Amino acid sequence: MSTKKVSKQDKLEAENLMEEVQEIISPCIKCGMCKSFCPVFKTLREEHHSPRGKAVILSEKILDKVLFQCNLCKACEVRCPLNIKVCDAIKKAREAMVLKGHELKQNKEMITNIRKTNNPFGNDPEKSKDKLYCC
Structure with a gap:
């Protein structure tokens, strides 16, 4: 996880997100x-x-890379008897992590790849145009 210099504005925004x-x-x-x-x-x-x-991790106000190990499928929300929006909390916590300067190397690479090639893997769309393996 990389750390960058964080502005006061970003710190404040991260604190608001964690609230x-x-x-x-x-x-x-x-x-x-x-x-x-x-x-x-x-x-x-x-x-x-x-x-x-x-x-539990979030209730202790801990921001950890484990928060990125969630696919945001909302299966937990469907089964929650209290209808807690766990995925919303995780998304906000992820944003707070980034605002606080804690970014995963893999996420930075994925964002760069999406911006360059429009896919998270960095594959050249022109080279894989005729390689479609599905129904």
Whole structure:
């Protein structure tokens, strides 16, 4: 994770975002109903990768790269008995991380690739034009 110099404005905006995150996740009762439906948790089988684990991390105001290990599919939100918008909280926390100067190298590369080639992998669209493998 890279760190950059952060302006006062960015720090303030990040703090405001984290307040919004707290408002979103504070009703969470940590029941775990979300866990079994999360594809990331199903694969990695570690509590901090579950929506509940991320809610705990966020409630402690910790910004960690684990927040980028969520595909924002909203399966957790569908199963949440309190209808907590976990994905909204994670998106805001990710934005706060970037504003605070903590960017993942992979994300920076993906953004650069999208800007250059219109795809996250950096493939030249002209070279792969005739290589379409689907129905």
